[in-house]
Amino acid sequence: MSEKNGCSRRNFFKIATALGAGSLLPSGAALAEGEAENSNPVKVPTRTFGKTGVKVSCLALGGMFDTATNQLLLKQALRWGVTYWDTAPSYGNGNSETGFGDFFKKYPETRKEVFFVTKSEKFDPEGLSKSLDESLQRTNAKYFDLFFLHGIKDPGLLNEQTRDWAKNAKAQGKIKLFGFSTHANMEDMLLAASKLGWIDGIMLRYDFRIMGTDKMRSAVDACNKAGIGLTAMKTQGKGAVAVDSQAELELSSRFIKRGFTDAQAKLMAVWQEPKISALCSEMPNMTILMSNIAAALERTKLTAGDLRLMDAFARESSPGYCPGCTSVCETAIGHSAPVGDIMRFLMYFNSYGEADRARRCFAQIPQETRDRLETIDFSAAERLCPQKIEIAKLVRQAVKTLG
Numbered sequence: 001m002s003e004k005n006g007c008s009r010r011n012f013f014k015i016a017t018a019l020g021a022g023s024l025l026p027s028g029a030a031l032a033e034g035e036a037e038n039s040n041p042v043k044v045p046t047r048t049f050g051k052t053g054v055k056v057s058c059l060a061l062g063g064m065f066d067t068a069t070n071q072l073l074l075k076q077a078l079r080w081g082v083t084y085w086d087t088a089p090s091y092g093n094g095n096s097e098t099g100f101g102d103f104f105k106k107y108p109e110t111r112k113e114v115f116f117v118t119k120s121e122k123f124d125p126e127g128l129s130k131s132l133d134e135s136l137q138r139t140n141a142k143y144f145d146l147f148f149l150h151g152i153k154d155p156g157l158l159n160e161q162t163r164d165w166a167k168n169a170k171a172q173g174k175i176k177l178f179g180f181s182t183h184a185n186m187e188d189m190l191l192a193a194s195k196l197g198w199i200d201g202i203m204l205r206y207d208f209r210i211m212g213t214d215k216m217r218s219a220v221d222a223c224n225k226a227g228i229g230l231t232a233m234k235t236q237g238k239g240a241v242a243v244d245s246q247a248e249l250e251l252s253s254r255f256i257k258r259g260f261t262d263a264q265a266k267l268m269a270v271w272q273e274p275k276i277s278a279l280c281s282e283m284p285n286m287t288i289l290m291s292n293i294a295a296a297l298e299r300t301k302l303t304a305g306d307l308r309l310m311d312a313f314a315r316e317s318s319p320g321y322c323p324g325c326t327s328v329c330e331t332a333i334g335h336s337a338p339v340g341d342i343m344r345f346l347m348y349f350n351s352y353g354e355a356d357r358a359r360r361c362f363a364q365i366p367q368e369t370r371d372r373l374e375t376i377d378f379s380a381a382e383r384l385c386p387q388k389i390e391i392a393k394l395v396r397q398a399v400k401t402l403g
């Protein structure tokens with residue numbers, strides 16, 4: 001992490017005091033009052049985004065919520081140096097991009113401070129151009145710093161057509177950098193991208209559970225060598241089902257004694273990997289924003305004992321966690337169902353408590369696929385699933401609760 005960010009231990013205590021707790025424990029009330037308007041708070045550290053040379057805040061504001069009614073939060077994020085902002089046309093039920101647009105209209109001078117990212121869910125050249133132009137219009141932006149193909153898992157989409165489209169959009173000044181986000185088949189996606197030479201950035205699911213696997217380490221190393229900027233998302237490592245775990249209780253009380261929450265410790269674990277440029281977190285309210293900022297400013301390293309306990313928790317709760325290795329289960333069922341997506345939507349429902357978002361996502365699965373979900377034999381997929389997830393049972397639950 002940058003040493004030039006004003007983040008000395010002394011400054012950390014200054015922000016901790018501003019947080020009202022003298023520790024990393026969040027205190028929304030104290031923060032809502034904040035420091036005096038004219039004060040100059042410390043800023044979260046920055047890191048270089050791949051070979052682009054661009055400095056981005058190590059904490060990115062995930063705008064999966066209604067930013068239109070949350071303008072104060074955007075202002076606070078800027079004050080604390082959270083200048084990497086991430087959105088998508090579908091976020092906040094369509095109100096995320098619009099809300100960022102309202103903010104830039106009101107404070108046009110702030111656009112240059114922000115590393116602004118959106119995504120396209122259309123992947124053909126015509127769809128990409130339409131999606132980009134609509135996003136530019138909604139956000140009142142003249143350009144995006146980074147433009148992603150949204151949530152892809154097929155390396156075949158990284159073809160010459162896509163490369164030429166990105167090159168042209170850059171030449172037109174509409175985007176500065178290009179890449180993709182991915183939740184599934186991630187390691188293969190990263191390895192494929194590392195060989196291309198025209199992918200600038202990738203946002204991937206990355207957390208304390210999977211960051212240490214050999215496959216993920218190799219994929220991250222390959223991107224790092226290729227100069228691709230990496231942004232971690234879904235860093236809390238939540239699962240499709242919540243699993244009771246003794247290790248989780250121990251984890252929580254261990255960190256509380258040291259002044260962190262376990263949620264903050266999970267962010268800190270990701271930041272301990274220097275090959276990750278930024279960590280994107282959904283921060284729909286001031287308490288989460290300030291809690292995450294405090295974690296970003298903390299310079300204490302997690303110990304080997306901390307990481308061992310996290311590992312124990314990961315092992316105990318593994319049957320509820322799906323790391324998106326869809327080439328295993330979806331191949332076993334002849335690609336008749338998007339198992340990885342369904343597990344993610346259940347995660348939104350069961351672990352994030354975001355029922356509307358889970359249902360909206362589930363509704364995007366083609367009707368004919370949804371209609372036959374309960375008739376598919378998932379036994380081959382269950383036998384191969386490395387997490388031993390009860391796929392058939394969870395798919396039935398998804399149909400019942402999200403359908």
Ligand code: SF4
Pocket residue numbers: 321322323324325326327328329330339340343384385386387388389391
């Ligand atoms: S094989 Fe298991 S862990 Fe992997 S994507 Fe499928 S359900 Fe998830």
